[in-house]
Amino acid sequence: MRELAMKLYGVIGEALDIGGKEMKESIGEAGQAIRINYYPPCPQPENVLGLKSHTDASALTILLQGNEVEGLQLKKDGTWLPVHPLPNAFMVFIGDVLEVVTNGIYKSIEHRAVVNSMKERFSIATFSGAEWNGNIGPAPSLVTPETPALFKTIGIADFYKGYLSPEHQGKSFINNVLRINSENIKY
Numbered sequence: 661m662r663e664l665a666m667k668l669y670g671v672i673g674e675a676l677d678i679g680g681k682e683m684k685e686s687i688g689e690a691g692q693a694i695r696i697n698y699y700p701p702c703p704q705p706e707n708v709l710g711l712k713s714h715t716d717a718s719a720l721t722i723l724l725q726g727n728e729v730e731g732l733q734l735k736k737d738g739t740w741l742p743v744h745p746l747p748n749a750f751m752v753f754i755g756d757v758l759e760v761v762t763n764g765i766y767k768s769i770e771h772r773a774v775v776n777s778m779k780e781r782f783s784i785a786t787f788s789g790a791e792w793n794g795n796i797g798p799a800p801s802l803v804t805p806e807t808p809a810l811f812k813t814i815g816i817a818d819f820y821k822g823y824l825s826p827e828h829q830g831k832s833f834i835n836n837v838l839r840i841n842s843e844n845i846k847y
């Protein structure tokens with residue numbers, strides 16, 4: 661999974677014309693975490709969420725929908741869209757770290773999981789994140805006089821502290837704290 665994430669950073673760096681090397685250096689020696697989510701059947705699925713709306717703090721999340729039960733939803737233009745599970749396919753999400761590193765060119769995706777009244781569901785998410793001791797900020801080549809830095813550069817430990825603090829919901833940490841001139845942003 662780590663190798664796959666590193667390959668994807670390389671390809672994203674090429675796509676942004678900054679090269680894979682700078683993209684990988686901006687993320688640093690990527691750390692890995694894994695979460696296995698289990699959603700038991702729920703008799704009143706309309707009253708609960710399996711996982712509330714969030715963006716991942718990772719740079720990239722590689723997700724396997726473990727059985728072929730629908731539950732994952734993505735927010736697009738303000739509407740929740742279901743993601744039909746495909747057998748043997750990984751989903752790749754952009755996380756908040758990659759939004760910051762790409763200076764807002766790649767946007768982290770808001771997603772959630774709903775539950776099913778009859779069927780259990782499980783998913784396996786691997787999170788590829790930034791180096792624990794490093795800093796996180798826009799990749800240097802993506803900051804130019806025409807495209808000034810949209811985000812501050814901060815230590816990754818402070819990044820996770822902010823992401824996890826209870827007063828922040830969804831993308832409010834990167835949008836309200838890390839974003840420079842956040843008053844100009846329309847949500």
Ligand SMILES: O=C(O)CCC(=O)C(=O)O
Pocket residue numbers: 695697711716723725731732771772773782783785
């Ligand atoms: O269960 C899913 O499909 C989503 C899991 C997820 O978003 C997460 O673990 O961060």
Ligand SMILES: [Fe+2]
Pocket residue numbers: 714715716721771
């Ligand atoms: Fe997630």
